[in-house]
Amino acid sequence: DIIRLAQWAEQIEDGNIKQGMIDSSMTVPLVTPNGAQVLGLNREKVRPLIKELFPDKTPELDEAQVEDLNRLAAEQARIAVQNGTTTGSLASHTATFLKERGFQVVQFGNADRFDYAQTVIIDYSGKSYTVGRLAQLFHIAESNIQHPSGISSEVDILLIIGQDFQLPSSE
Structure with a gap:
């Protein structure tokens, strides 16, 4: 399967490969209940990048869903x-x-x-x-x-x- 995947990947034209980077401007500092300092995503700032990379499959998250994900991540x-x-x-x-x-x-x-x-x-x-x-x-x-x-x-x-x-x- 790996060989077939590699052969398939060779056929992809460079122009069809998309890439992006999430940097510190797209994160927010969080502190977990245990005191660990972690970075959470600022969904509003990441959303344009996600839409660019995955235009057909990215669900829109409302503020409550973002808050839910952040709280789950913080609680770990x-x-x-x-x-x-x-x-x-x-x-x-x-x-x-x-x-x-x-x-x-x-x-x-x-x-x-x-x-x-x-x-x-x-x-x-x-x-x-x-x-x-x-x-x-x-x-x-x-x-x-x-x-x-x-x-x-x-x-x-x-x-x-x-x-x-x-x-x-x-x-």
Whole structure:
């Protein structure tokens, strides 16, 4: 496949290759809850470049969507998605869905069992914005959000998919 890709790439004329650069004038400084200094995109300044490079596929984001992405990025919640049902590839599809919407999914796979009736969020580290967005996105009741204390985890949030889960078609 790599060889075919390289052969295909050789056929592209230089005039059909577009490039661009995001520089410091297109970013905004952010401080995460842990005190880390990071750079977030200033969507208004980056949008013309994105439109130039990808004219047909770039969705328009409103201010609320930009704010949502910035808050998710600032919180840096590491999410694991586990499939607690017998539906194949559900964790993988959900992980992709979340990544496309700015969530930081670091693991996905099967849960400890496959008979979860309800979808559950386990919040190990108090990343409340991300937990709230997940609950809103997947219609998870507050009673199905757990906040265990004294338990350490490699992830901040564990999303266990249950039988009630439906992957939204769009948001």
